[in-house]
């Protein structure tokens with residue numbers, strides 16, 4: 305029996321007040337699939353309004369600062385996200401690792417800060433096309449995991465890992481089934497080495513050009529415990545079929 309699937313949307317820098325209707329539509333439609341956990345990670349400024357609009361539905365942030373508080377202009381602390389109504393946050397997305405030059409150790413500190421206040425974490429890892437073509441994808445992702453996984457996962461809040469090959473994000477390109485399966489198996493093995501039996505309970509999401517047309521195939525791959533969805537999470541009619549595909553694979 306696999307882990308319950310988690311389908312999380314990452315709205316990235318999309319979403320204004322008007323889009324709260326879309327959040328509501330997604331939350332309403334997702335409730336039809338109790339066999340799947342569904343979450344939407346929205347821009348920080350929308351978190352509070354989104355959380356108020358859909359009580360009981362998981363709203364997340366997309367990043368968090370590692371410090372509890374202090375002189376960090378423009379940043380959002382874990383407690384602020386929680387206070388605004390978020391129940392989880394993404395950390396270490398490749399767009400931040402690249403554009404904001406976030407290091408593995410910074411991502412680790414962010415994950416630990418979020419977990420320590422009770423926010424669930426989706427920690428992203430993934431290789432570039434150059435690394436994939438050079439045959440070093442698994443080694444690169446293992447190195448990212450070693451540097452960015454939190455030391456302690458004993459608290460209440462859940463850690464999930466998202467494998468997002470950078471070259472598959474927003475491109476319509478998807479790794480082959482065997483590439484996904486090889487990577488997810490390697491991540492699972494690393495999680496077990498690191499956390500023992502608890503490593504078997506950590507959900508490993510796939511992210512990168514997930515759409516309703518490919519979701520069923522991706523969810524059927526062993527050790528794929530869900531998806532982190534970008535572009536196709538912005539609209540109810542694109543996102544909900546992905547949730548439905550996860551439910552179908554779960555036998556519900």
Ligand code: 13P
Nearest residue numbers: 314473474512513534535
């Ligand atoms: P796309 O689904 O748009 O490829 O984005 C994936 C992603 O980066 C989710 O975090």
